[in-house]
Amino acid sequence: MDSAPLLQVEDLRVEFATADGAVEAVSGVNFAVAANQTVAVVGESGSGKSVTALAVLQLLDGGRISGGRVLWEDRDLAGMDRAGMRRIRGNDIAMIFQDPMTSLDPLYTVGHQIVEAIRLHRKVSKRAARERAVELLEQVGIPDPRSRVDAYPHQLSGGQRQRVMIAIAIACSPRLLIADEPTTALDVTIEAQVLELLRNLQREYETALLLVTHDVGVVAEMADWVVVFYAGQVVEQGPTAQVLGDPRHPYTAALLAAVPSPTTDKALPLAAIGGAVPGLRDMPSGCRFHPRCSRAWDDCTHTEPALYALPGGRQSRCLLQHPDRSPADETAGELAGTAGRESA
Template identity: 60%
Template sequence: MNPVLDVRDLRVEFPTAAGALGVVDGVSFDVGPGETVALVGESGSGKSVSSLAVLGLLGRGRIAGGSVSFRGEEIAGAGPERLRRLRGAEIAMVFQNPMSALDPLFSVGDQVVEAIRVHRPVGRAQARERAVELLREVGLPDPERRMRSYPHELSGGQQQRVGVAMALACDPELLIADEPTTALDVTVEAQILALMRRLQREHGAALLLITHDMSVVARMADRVVVMYAGQVVERGTVAEVLSAPTHPYTRALIGSVPTVHTGRDELLTVIPGSVPNPADVPDGCRFHPRCPQAVERCRTEVPPVVRTGEGRISRCWLAEDAGRVPAPTGAPGTGAR
């Protein structure tokens, strides 16, 4: 089955006083129909920039190379009119901060109605009926009354439910959720994730989930793409990656999440340091300054992307030294299943 979204060797640059700065370097992944794929990594890993590149929302940045294909159509470098028709109708986004994603000057109802009428040839009355139905579908109590509410009158969880309703207003084929629960407490987070999972099944949309939390990946995703310093460092099914990670960075991310089996006095994994500035990435493996398993080779030589199993890849000398098969040329994080 052909993927809904197929990103290959994506490179993104932003202009600086010192010249173009690359923040995404050769990223590849795909998302199949009805599938959930998670892009995971710390802040600064390039996961949000990669997702914004899909919709042409890079601001001053630009796609410097690679391919972004939606249902077989190349959309990297598409014109403003095509991107306007694409956003909301075919690809929709749930943003990280619901309060900043909603316009404080307009009621919730007006904003959901606008999301419908921009892409659908319906009258205002019909659009309002659909908006009430959407607000009810995402679990807002008394949706007719909430149509008249302004964003500041809603809680963070209710605002995010409105954001989900707006994203689903035109039944998009692909939903991108960029850290959709970061600003929410754990109880509301669980509710929003359960809501998105249910609505995705009911609407049949593919979901690209951006997160830094491996526990969210475990609950939501079918496959996971681990990013670090603008590159894909590991990719595979969630079951495989969580049970047998092949990259030290993936292991560290998993070890930093407490589980029901974590003892009260048991220490979680702490990753020293921080993701490097894109203007000053280290030689060799980009993770080596923070890696407890780094050797001299890691500091001087760039590790290849190797296949570590069916549909799995890893960017690590440990995987290469274990005798794995190099991944196909031009496919760092190849989308082949």
């Protein structure tokens, strides 16, 4: 990474209390976001992407941070009080949620909601804030912003509502924007426009972007750095081109193999990853991916891999990347693994 990180998530753990006791949804996650950088978090449904994003801003509903740190510059957001978090949220770090309908208030005009967001953090008159709201709507590509500023959310299209959410998020020029699946509710053309908008805003404001997605195509297009989640852990991370071009974890490789490419015959079934993400109550021993892994061998069933450092700042949580492992071990291991599966 070129510059010192703005956000540093260290060994983050998140627990939810349930009727049957606590469950851990995030189990020791590490990653960082530098100024002006786009970091993508990718992984299957239920892998802990949203919980991690919400934990950063202490927006967990019913959950708690049970371990680790969330460093914002020199402060730990994980231990910060409500008043402190209110000063950070929307001001230093803003979030765009997946579904704009649940985060915009249907009872107020979009202009009112943008004005509120501005006045929460900036001492400006209502009038000045309203002018700024019109400017912001224009900037995010809402046509005729001077009249749309008085529209209610239901009077706008889905794509326009997502643009309003982005306008609210950038209203106080945050240094980090967290976008959790910002385009999944939108059709492909609008998705491309919203991503383009995020990219332009980022260039203009030099905002760092933490982009949660399950779309590898979006990762390739947007991110400098990619963090791959599996079952509440980071299994691989590194510069996007390197990770996508030469994955060092079998899960990343499987995820990439499952992506339809323009050259793939649409009639052919995709190489979907067999099996399902394990439930929070029945995490496999050893490597959490081993039951679905085509390269697993005996060790993988009982040895929990660490996040091993690889050249170029990359990391992989796979025993194949264990620093003490020699290529000879790998051959032996894989043979054992293959034999094991065939006899199973």
